[in-house]
Each structure stands twice: as C-alpha cells, then as structure tokens.
Amino acid sequence: MDELTSAARAADIAARDSYGRLLALLAASTGDLTAAEDALADAFERALRTWPSQGVPRNPDAWLLTVGRNRLRDQWKSAHVQRTVSVEADPVHVDDLDLDAIPDRRLELMLVCAHPAIDHAVRTPLMLNTVLGFTAEQIGRAFSMPASTMATRLVRAKKRIKTTRIPFRIPDRADLDPRMTAILEAVYGAYVIDRATNSEALHLAEVLATVAPTDPEAHGLAALVQLSAARAPARIDGNGCFVPLADHDPARWNRQLIDRAHEHLRAAHAQRRLGRFQLEAAIQAVHCARREGPTDWPTLLTLHRLLHKIAPSLGSGVALAAVTAEVDGPAAGLAALDVLLAEAGEPAHRFQPAGATRAHLLDRLDRRAEAMAAYEDAIALTHDDAERQYLQKRAAAL
Amino acid sequence: MRYALLMHYREPAEGEISPEVIAEAQEAFGAYGRALESAGVLLSADVLALTPATTTVTCREGGLRVQDGPFAETKEALAGVFMIDVPDLDAAIGWAEKCPGAQWGVIEVRPVATAFVDGGWTS
Known part of the structure; x- marks a missing residue:
C-alpha cells in the first residue's frame, strides 16, 4: 500500500466512523433510521455549503450532530404542528460540544441490525448501510444483486425497526450472548461475500x-x-x-x-x-x-480438530482433511475427506473446496484418471476466474 | 407501546386432550395472567371459543353477508388475544415467550397502530 492509498484509506475510515457514530446517536432516540439518515444527509449537505466559506469547525462531528439533531426536531415539529420551522445550527456554541463525551451507540445500532425480528438475509446489508454508510448500490454490487432490490430490502427493514419498535438498547447479560452471536454472524457474512x-x-x-x-x-x-x-x-x-x-x-x-x-x-x-x-x-x-x-502443520491439525469439534461444518471438515494430508500423508487426508463426503451426502458434491481438495489429493497419490475426473468436477463448480484457470492448469499437467 | 399477542394453534378435537392436561394448561394460563397483571402491562386477555362458534360478517360485496365459520379456514386458528402495553419489541417478545400457548402453538406479536382510548383514536 503506498502513501497515497494509505492516506485515502485512512480518510475513508475516519469518514465512515463518523457516519456510523452520528447515525447511531441520531436514530437511538426515535428508532427511526430513515429520518436519522435524512437529517444526517442534510447536515452533510449544509457542511459542504458553509464550511468552504466559513471555515471548518473545530469539532466537525459535533457540528454535524447538532445540525442533524436540529433537523430531526424540525421534522418532528412539522409532522406534529403541520408547519416547517427551520432551525439553523448555531456555529458559536456548537464547538463546545465534546463528541468524545457522548457515548458511542454503534453497538446498539448493530444489535438492532442483527435483531431476531430482522430477516437473516438483510442483517449484513443493513449493517453495511447504517454502520458504515455504504449505499444500496455498493452493497447490491457486493451481493450480486440489483441496487433497486437491495434498496427495497433496506427500506423495508428500517420501516420494520420503526413500526415494531426494536429498541436501541444493550440487553441483559442473559440475553446478550445470543445477540452478540447474531452480530458476529452478520459481520462474518460481510467477510464471506x-x-x-x-x-x-x-x-x-x-x-x-x-x-x-x-x-x-x-x-x-x-x-x-x-x-x-x-x-x-x-x-x-x-x-x-x-x-x-x-x-x-x-x-x-x-x-x-x-x-x-x-x-x-x-x-x-x-x-x-x-x-x-x-x-x-x-x-x-x-x-x-x-x-x-x-x-507448523501439527499445530494446524490440532487447531482444525478443535474447530471442527466446536463449530462443525462442511468447510471445517474439508479443511481438516486437507491438513490431515499434510501431517499424515495424502492417503490419510483422502480417507478423511471421503468419510466426510459420504456423511454429508448430496450437498457436499456441490461444495467447491471439497472437489478441489479431492482432486489435489488424488493428484498427489498419482491416481491420474480419478484425479482428472475430480479436477473436471471442481472446475465446473469454480466461479472465480483465476482459481478456475489454476485448476485447469493442474489438470493439464497430469 | 401497545402490542397484541395473538395465539394460534391447532384446535383439538373433542376429548383429544385429557382433563389432567387441560387442568395443567389452565394452571399455566392462570400464572401467566397473574404475571402480566403484577408487571402492570396487561390491558386485556381473552381466550376465544373454538372456530365452529365463529360468525363472519361482511358488507364488502354490497349488502350484509353473515356466514357460519371463520374468515379463513386454516390448520391453526386464532385462539386468543392478549393486549399488553410495554416499552418495545424486546419486552413484547419476552412476554410472548412466556405465554403457555407458545409451547404448543405460535404467538404472533403485532404492534398496535392506533387504539380507541378515552373517547378517541390515539395518534
């Protein structure tokens, strides 16, 4: 990473940190994420208009928060009194506001995004959208989904949070563990895509x-x-x-x-x-x-065994078989893999890592005909171009 | 905020459930009702008669139509309604989880959009 991209990345992180913190604070009181987003967007827009001429405030986040809060109050008033009152941020007092003294409510925001009443499939997109400020278009691209479909899902989830009143609150200790697990899974979902x-x-x-x-x-x-x-x-x-x-x-x-x-x-x-x-x-x-x-393959084998024990999955099983091959030889690895595949049944035959590992182990055992067939199966399941070319090269080398 | 906890479960045939089991369920509902009341969240609790006792009324197609039977025939029927007033969805889910009906059926948790209180609909 060179200097420029490193600096650009640091700026991006700072901007996204501010966005999530400010949105969490604005939404926490009302539970209305959409209203909070609108208010924050207004605040950013006003900053772009006024900062170039009046100078950047000493604490930009505090300025944005104050303007956002005023905007929310404004919306609230117009909804109740049926008239619009524009409340301008007072640039004199805003600098006194110490944002670091305000609690970080992003954990509450993440708890809301991964709430049991929110559909599993929308939890990760909702977090990327609200905690980091990614747009529906950017998230849709990551999930290989049209932007409009992603936008509809996000809007529906936010409406649900508001109408059912999902609380921005850290639950009691007894309830916190499963809720943290849901958050971790949603974040892991962003890693997997x-x-x-x-x-x-x-x-x-x-x-x-x-x-x-x-x-x-x-x-x-x-x-x-x-x-x-x-x-x-x-x-x-x-x-x-x-x-x-x-x-x-x-x-x-x-x-x-x-x-x-x-x-x-x-x-x-x-x-x-x-x-x-x-x-x-x-x-x-x-x-x-x-x-x-x-x-250090023996240590890896111990770790993979533990992982497959506490969180067994097809992926952890295939990885365990691959590491077994490194420690006890390809024949032992293949035997472990075939036991796993027989137990897992049909879905295992469409699992690309299982196919690629099997081909590789047969190749190492010099069982060429079987290896060739296994490579062909694995290639058919591979969506990544670079990885498919690699498998094709291995098959050709047989 | 007001929430309706709507109990749905399959209606048992006559004699399908033994008197001992019925007594146990009544005991559980008694304890549940008392718990809701002492927590100060209970607005009303009604367990409904079986669906054969239902009469459905509509004027949707013009004149009055009165029909024998429920609106929709389903395997699981609406069996009871608990109206509660709690701060948020987590609290409502907490009460739904404790409802004895959750043991053999499902509880639908629905926020109330507006309620008629003190002579008017709340906003």
Missing part, C-alpha cells in the same frame, strides 16, 4: 471490536478478517493467476494488517474464553507465521 478484498468486513469487524472490547470473539473475528485480507496481494500473481497459499510470497503480505490482527488475538486471549472465530484466526495466524519459517 468477498474474501478477496474484504474492505467492508475489515472495517465492520474493527468497529465491532471497538464497541465490544471485552468480547473475545469480536477480537477473534477482526483478527480473522485482517489475516485473510493481509494475504490478498499475494493471492494473484503478476499475470492475474491464482496462487495457492503454499506458493504465496510472504513478502507480498500486508505486514501492518498482520500486526494489527495479532493485537486483536492478544486482546481475545486475555478474556480467556475460546470460540470459533478465535480458532479460525489462530489457524490463519499459523499460516501467516510462514514469514518466519516453515508452516
């Missing part, structure tokens, strides 16, 4: 770790997303071809992101409560340790 670049998930996970500093899984998830994103530059070579993890050039990994991830892992570890995301992050950390020396 785009593992290659992960700019949205990176930021969302960082916000969550900031607002829930004592939740070890929030730190684990942030570390996981960062470690994965750190390797993105090495995932594609100069010719646009997919590079498997084992052949990555560690010098191309993003060192800053890896260091930041380790800070999160330490913060998670200090809470002494192990969970799925911490394990996934630990696995990524072991892979990233290849910068210093050979990959």
Whole structure:
C-alpha cells in the first residue's frame, strides 16, 4: 500500500466512523433510521455549503450532530404542528460540544441490525448501510444483486425497526450472548461475500471490536478478517493467476494488517474464553507465521480438530482433511475427506473446496484418471476466474 | 407501546386432550395472567371459543353477508388475544415467550397502530 492509498484509506475510515457514530446517536432516540439518515444527509449537505466559506469547525462531528439533531426536531415539529420551522445550527456554541463525551451507540445500532425480528438475509446489508454508510448500490454490487432490490430490502427493514419498535438498547447479560452471536454472524457474512478484498468486513469487524472490547470473539473475528485480507496481494500473481497459499510470497503480505490482527488475538486471549472465530484466526495466524519459517502443520491439525469439534461444518471438515494430508500423508487426508463426503451426502458434491481438495489429493497419490475426473468436477463448480484457470492448469499437467 | 399477542394453534378435537392436561394448561394460563397483571402491562386477555362458534360478517360485496365459520379456514386458528402495553419489541417478545400457548402453538406479536382510548383514536 503506498502513501497515497494509505492516506485515502485512512480518510475513508475516519469518514465512515463518523457516519456510523452520528447515525447511531441520531436514530437511538426515535428508532427511526430513515429520518436519522435524512437529517444526517442534510447536515452533510449544509457542511459542504458553509464550511468552504466559513471555515471548518473545530469539532466537525459535533457540528454535524447538532445540525442533524436540529433537523430531526424540525421534522418532528412539522409532522406534529403541520408547519416547517427551520432551525439553523448555531456555529458559536456548537464547538463546545465534546463528541468524545457522548457515548458511542454503534453497538446498539448493530444489535438492532442483527435483531431476531430482522430477516437473516438483510442483517449484513443493513449493517453495511447504517454502520458504515455504504449505499444500496455498493452493497447490491457486493451481493450480486440489483441496487433497486437491495434498496427495497433496506427500506423495508428500517420501516420494520420503526413500526415494531426494536429498541436501541444493550440487553441483559442473559440475553446478550445470543445477540452478540447474531452480530458476529452478520459481520462474518460481510467477510464471506468477498474474501478477496474484504474492505467492508475489515472495517465492520474493527468497529465491532471497538464497541465490544471485552468480547473475545469480536477480537477473534477482526483478527480473522485482517489475516485473510493481509494475504490478498499475494493471492494473484503478476499475470492475474491464482496462487495457492503454499506458493504465496510472504513478502507480498500486508505486514501492518498482520500486526494489527495479532493485537486483536492478544486482546481475545486475555478474556480467556475460546470460540470459533478465535480458532479460525489462530489457524490463519499459523499460516501467516510462514514469514518466519516453515508452516507448523501439527499445530494446524490440532487447531482444525478443535474447530471442527466446536463449530462443525462442511468447510471445517474439508479443511481438516486437507491438513490431515499434510501431517499424515495424502492417503490419510483422502480417507478423511471421503468419510466426510459420504456423511454429508448430496450437498457436499456441490461444495467447491471439497472437489478441489479431492482432486489435489488424488493428484498427489498419482491416481491420474480419478484425479482428472475430480479436477473436471471442481472446475465446473469454480466461479472465480483465476482459481478456475489454476485448476485447469493442474489438470493439464497430469 | 401497545402490542397484541395473538395465539394460534391447532384446535383439538373433542376429548383429544385429557382433563389432567387441560387442568395443567389452565394452571399455566392462570400464572401467566397473574404475571402480566403484577408487571402492570396487561390491558386485556381473552381466550376465544373454538372456530365452529365463529360468525363472519361482511358488507364488502354490497349488502350484509353473515356466514357460519371463520374468515379463513386454516390448520391453526386464532385462539386468543392478549393486549399488553410495554416499552418495545424486546419486552413484547419476552412476554410472548412466556405465554403457555407458545409451547404448543405460535404467538404472533403485532404492534398496535392506533387504539380507541378515552373517547378517541390515539395518534
């Protein structure tokens, strides 16, 4: 990352941080996200109009918040009294407002977005939209969905939050655990849609770790997303071809992101409560340790076994089989994979990582005819161009 | 905010449920009603007679039409209505979860849009 993109990224993060914080504060009192968004948009628009001539206020966020609040009061009055009263922000007193003294209510906002009464499918888009300020068009692109469809879903969800009165409140301790799990899953959803670049998930996970500093899984998830994103530059070579993890050039990994991830892992570890995301992050950390020396496969095997035990999924099973192959040989890995596939039944045959791993293991065992058939199956299931070309190259080399 | 907790469940055939089970359910509903009342959130609680006792009335097609039976014949029928007044959806879901009907049926939680109170509809 060069100086310019780094600075641009820092500016983008600061802007998105402000947006989420301000929107959470404006929406928390009324539960009306749409009204809060309109008020905030007005405040930004007024800033663009007045700051160039009158100068940027000492505390821009406090200025925006005050203007946004006035705008909300304005809307509220016009709805009740049926007349519009324009309340201008008073630039003299606004600077006295200390935004840091105002509580950060983004955790409440995230709780609302991942509330049990909100449809699972809209939770991640809703978070990207309200916590980070991404537009329906940007989110639609990430989810491969038309912008208008995404916009309709977001509008419907916000209306539901308002009419059913979903509270902007941190629930009691007993209820908090399942609610935090729902938030983590929604943030993880942002990571899964785009593992290659992960700019949205990176930021969302960082916000969550900031607002829930004592939740070890929030730190684990942030570390996981960062470690994965750190390797993105090495995932594609100069010719646009997919590079498997084992052949990555560690010098191309993003060192800053890896260091930041380790800070999160330490913060998670200090809470002494192990969970799925911490394990996934630990696995990524072991892979990233290849910068210093050979990959520690026995440790990876232990971590993968633990992960498959506490959060079993097709993905964790395939990964466990792949690591078993590295420690106990390809025959042992293939046996583990075939047991898993037989147990999982039909859906497993459409799971691309299972097909690619199977082809690779058959290839290593020199079972060429079977390997060829397995590569063909895997290629048919691969949507990523670079990865498909890589598999085609392997098949051709048989 | 006022919420309606609408209980839906399959109506049992006559004699399908033993007197002991009925007594247990009555006991549970008694405790639930007392809990709502002592929390100060209860507006009204009504358990409805079975659907064969329903009469449906409409003037939608012009004149008055009175019909024997419920509006929609479904496997699960509206069985009772609890009106409560609580601060938000989390509180309403909390009460719905404690409703004995949730054990064998589903509870629909619906916010009240407007209610007739003290001679007028609330805004």
